Amino acid sequence: MTTPQNPPAKRLKREEYRRELQAQQESTDDGSVIKMPQKKFFRQRAHANPFSDHRLEYPISPAHMDWSSHYPAFVDPDPTKTNLSGARKLTKDVEVVDIGCGFGGLMVGLAPLLPDTLMVGMEIRTSVLEYLSSRIHALRSQQQRLKNRAETSTEPQPEGEGAPVNDDDVGTTKIYPGNFENITAIRSNTMKFLPNFFAHHQLSKIFICFPDPHFKARKHKARIVSESLNTEYAYVLRPGGLLYTITDVEEYHHWVLRHFLHQPEEQREDGTIPDSSKDLFERLSDEELEADPCVRVMKYETEESKKVTRNNGKKFVAVFRRKADPEWST
Amino acid sequence: MVGLQHPFQRLRYVNRQSAGLSDILVATAGRNLFSLDVSSGQRLDVWPQPIVEAPTGETSGATPASEGQGPPEKRRKLSSPAADEKDAEQEKKPAPEAKSMDSKKQDTNAWTNIPLLAVAQSKYVIIMTAEDKCVRVLSLADNGKLQELSSRIMPKKLSGLTLTPDESTILVGDKFGDVYAFPLIPSENYVRSQPQAKAYEPSATNLTVHTKRNLESLEQQMKQAALAKANPEERVALNFEHQLIIGHVSLMTGLISVSRPADSTVGPRNYILTADRDEHIRVSRGVPQAHVIEQFCFGHTSFVGSLCVPSWEPKVLISGGGDNYLLVWNWLENQILQKVQLPESETDITVSGIWDISFSPAAGDAASVQTIFVALEGSTQLLCYSLENGNSLALKQTLELCGNVLDLTAIDSKGSIVVSVDTLRQPNSTTAWKSMSQPPLETFRVSAGKWAPIEDSMVLQINGEGTSGVPEGLEQKKQTELNDAVYGLAKLRKRDGSDD
Numbered sequence: 129m130t131t132p133q134n135p136p137a138k139r140l141k142r143e144e145y146r147r148e149l150q151a152q153q154e155s156t157d158d159g160s161v162i163k164m165p166q167k168k169f170f171r172q173r174a175h176a177n178p179f180s181d182h183r184l185e186y187p188i189s190p191a192h193m194d195w196s197s198h199y200p201a202f203v204d205p206d207p208t209k210t211n212l213s214g215a216r217k218l219t220k221d222v223e224v225v226d227i228g229c230g231f232g233g234l235m236v237g238l239a240p241l242l243p244d245t246l247m248v249g250m251e252i253r254t255s256v257l258e259y260l261s262s263r264i265h266a267l268r269s270q271q272q273r274l275k276n277r278a279e280t281s282t283e284p285q286p287e288g289e290g291a292p293v294n295d296d297d298v299g300t301t302k303i304y305p306g307n308f309e310n311i312t313a314i315r316s317n318t319m320k321f322l323p324n325f326f327a328h329h330q331l332s333k334i335f336i337c338f339p340d341p342h343f344k345a346r347k348h349k350a351r352i353v354s355e356s357l358n359t360e361y362a363y364v365l366r367p368g369g370l371l372y373t374i375t376d377v378e379e380y381h382h383w384v385l386r387h388f389l390h391q392p393e394e395q396r397e398d399g400t401i402p403d404s405s406k407d408l409f410e411r412l413s414d415e416e417l418e419a420d421p422c423v424r425v426m427k428y429e430t431e432e433s434k435k436v437t438r439n440n441g442k443k444f445v446a447v448f449r450r451k452a453d454p455e456w457s458t
Numbered sequence: 459m460v461g462l463q464h465p466f467q468r469l470r471y472v473n474r475q476s477a478g479l480s481d482i483l484v485a486t487a488g489r490n491l492f493s494l495d496v497s498s499g500q501r502l503d504v505w506p507q508p509i510v511e512a513p514t515g516e517t518s519g520a521t522p523a524s525e526g527q528g529p530p531e532k533r534r535k536l537s538s539p540a541a542d543e544k545d546a547e548q549e550k551k552p553a554p555e556a557k558s559m560d561s562k563k564q565d566t567n568a569w570t571n572i573p574l575l576a577v578a579q580s581k582y583v584i585i586m587t588a589e590d591k592c593v594r595v596l597s598l599a600d601n602g603k604l605q606e607l608s609s610r611i612m613p614k615k616l617s618g619l620t621l622t623p624d625e626s627t628i629l630v631g632d633k634f635g636d637v638y639a640f641p642l643i644p645s646e647n648y649v650r651s652q653p654q655a656k657a658y659e660p661s662a663t664n665l666t667v668h669t670k671r672n673l674e675s676l677e678q679q680m681k682q683a684a685l686a687k688a689n690p691e692e693r694v695a696l697n698f699e700h701q702l703i704i705g706h707v708s709l710m711t712g713l714i715s716v717s718r719p720a721d722s723t724v725g726p727r728n729y730i731l732t733a734d735r736d737e738h739i740r741v742s743r744g745v746p747q748a749h750v751i752e753q754f755c756f757g758h759t760s761f762v763g764s765l766c767v768p769s770w771e772p773k774v775l776i777s778g779g780g781d782n783y784l785l786v787w788n789w790l791e792n793q794i795l796q797k798v799q800l801p802e803s804e805t806d807i808t809v810s811g812i813w814d815i816s817f818s819p820a821a822g823d824a825a826s827v828q829t830i831f832v833a834l835e836g837s838t839q840l841l842c843y844s845l846e847n848g849n850s851l852a853l854k855q856t857l858e859l860c861g862n863v864l865d866l867t868a869i870d871s872k873g874s875i876v877v878s879v880d881t882l883r884q885p886n887s888t889t890a891w892k893s894m895s896q897p898p899l900e901t902f903r904v905s906a907g908k909w910a911p912i913e914d915s916m917v918l919q920i921n922g923e924g925t926s927g928v929p930e931g932l933e934q935k936k937q938t939e940l941n942d943a944v945y946g947l948a949k950l951r952k953r954d955g956s957d958d
Binding site: 188190320 | 753
């Protein structure tokens with residue numbers, strides 16, 4: 129965002145930095161180390177108005193979405209296989225979405241854990257998205273160089289295990305499963321356009337990590353969790369799929385629970401509960417969370433979760449499973 | 459007819475033959491609702507009744523401006539009668555507009571137009587009055603008299619109003635993208651929730667905000683919370699039995715309720731179709747399972763303003779809006795059956811209405827009539843399509859009217875349609891005013907396979923009597939407001955805005 133207060137020098141510095149970074153990432157292997165982008169050149173205020181039009185690009189429908197430039201390693205080798213917009217098809221569908229992915233800590237953390245699963249981070253803020261795209265690009269380039277060296281060298285190359293160390297400056301020095309070819313980032317307003325990207329029951333996981341709390345009651349309509357939006361999450365999530373939430377705002381945590389689970393006060397006089405999108409979700413038990421490595425990444429790997437840890441804040445986790453659609457009532 | 463008259467903004471035909479009663483045409487013009495006898499064209503009632511003093515009951519909501527007095531002052535914020543009483547008791551909020559408020563009397567300036575109209579069970583008329591965002595249910599008596607039964611204030615202005623297939627539940631869609639369901643007749647036992655003096659507590663803590671500025675504002679919030687305890691907030695909208703059933707994060711632009719008859723595999727099923735400014739058409743299950751989204755229909759590249767599922771072909775949807783084409787859908791499968799190019803135009807085309815009209819074979823006519831009519835915003839043309847083979851539209855005819863087409867309705871008993879045209883603005887303009895109004899209605903009937911204008915004593919009578927008047931020499935601002943009330947769709951088109 130450009131504001132009048134921004135000294136032009138700052139903007140110029142940012143632009144120059146990004147140009148250099150891009151050139152460096154695209155250069156051939158001259159023995160130098162590929163630098164990771166630095167966040168300070170990509171900072172942007174933490175809020176965006178989800179109701180305004182922005183200048184968003186989104187596909188007419190999921191069948192029009194061109195994923196081929198996002199996942200070059202997964203493009204179907206058959207060039208005749210194209211989708212409705214004429215773009216090359218992938219060998220598999222995108223299955224995991226991080227809504228409001230920010231600087232992408234979760235994506236990078238999950239990538240080696242689920243190396244064969246295509247994942248996308250969606251973010252409405254342009255600068256932050258640029259950072260993440262640059263970060264993923266740098267990681268892939270680093271991995272490519274490490275692989276090239278492994279092929280030419282007789283010495284065994286170190287292999288990374290589990291989630292990589294999120295070192296902003298260094299990036300990766302080991303080869304990780306999937307080589308970060310399975311993650312990407314897209315600018316979008318998911319509150320409006322999630323169904324444009326993903327078809328009915330396409331997704332197996334949705335992450336909502338440290339969402340903008342929109343503290344004022346007047347702004348609650350802008351929250352990313354609501355009964356109305358939950359119907360859309362249910363639409364794109366397959367039965368059995370999981371929706372992960374984490375927040376450091378206790379009131380928001382209760383808001384999440386209230387909007388995914390039936391509350392005792394909903395009960396009518398005759399004992400029945402009104403039908404709602406809450407019928408479509410059930411909460412996972414603590415034991416199930418314990419056994420899920422994604423929960424650990426979400427709790428400790430994302431930028432926001434590290435910030436909360438630094439500030440001794442609390443973290444509230446709730447994960448919900450998509451139930452099957454109810455029988456038609458007539 | 460003299461001077462300027464409001465056009466009929468909405469028309470509905472009320473078929474009461476099964477009840478052994480004469481048919482009625484209900485229509486809105488300006489701030490009034492009319493009931494008109496279909497055989498004679500005689501005006502049976504006008505609501506609200508012009509009353510000088512207002513000794514009526516609380517819910518009857520009368521005291522309108524007398525006819526010809528002109529459009530009242532535009533007012534947006536308005537409280538319910540109940541709230542007025544509270545206001546009177548508490549004497550807070552010294553809003554300037556509250557000066558004429560009286561708990562026993564409704565403000566004459568509450569609304570200037572009635573953009574939404576529906577009819578239920580042939581004996582209830584449902585309207586939304588614009589500025590006060592109020593859904594009002596009126597009874598339509600055997601003699602055509604209108605009486606207001608209930609008024610329910612919505613939080614946002616509505617853009618869609620329909621009923622469930624059993625016509626017992628009202629569905630409304632608003633400019634915030636929400637769809638609410640509530641009973642046609644409010645049940646007796648609903649307890650109005652009293653505005654609670656619920657203490658506000660900031661949900662942020664000094665663990666979640668860190669910057670100096672945010673900490674300061676948190677401190678302010680804490681102070682505000684303490685203040686609020688002493689000063690309970692009151693909100694009057696939605697203080698009645700209702701349910702939020704669907705939500706788009708977009709401006710809702712279309713809402714219809716569809717019943718699919720049983721086929722070989724499944725029984726009859728009800729659906730709700732909603733459309734928004736962000737090009738979406740959403741297919742949800744009907745009440746009470748509207749939270750289950752079955753499908754999205756993708757294909758528009760501009761807002762979708764009109765949805766029509768032909769009564770004789772419920773598997774098909776015809777949609778239009780800001781695009782210069784219509785789409786014909788197999789809506790349950792997100793399958794585009796046909797893209798129908800609209801006539802060339804120098805300016806942007808906006809579809810303002812799609813109507814399915816069908817008559818069973820009448821005496822003397824060999825074939826039944828099934829026509830899809832399409833109107834464009836600010837255009838005098840009415841496009842007549844036939845739906846061929848249940849999957850494609852064919853343009854059969856273009857009717858040229860004397861004014862811009864606003865709404866139309868079938869008159870079953872006569873096998874004709876009545877079209878309301880703009881009386882105020884020049885043909886093919888949404889802004890340039892006439893100096894003299896023209897008749898508000900035109901009527902057509904199929905003759906030898908073609909729609910042709912006919913003479914109808916009902917229409918002559920209605921046109922002779924006119925609607926409600928607009929004063930001469932209205933200032934530009936007021937004219938613009940009236941224009942926007944009738945032609946609001948084209949403004950929904952997205953422009954290249956700035957980015958943040």
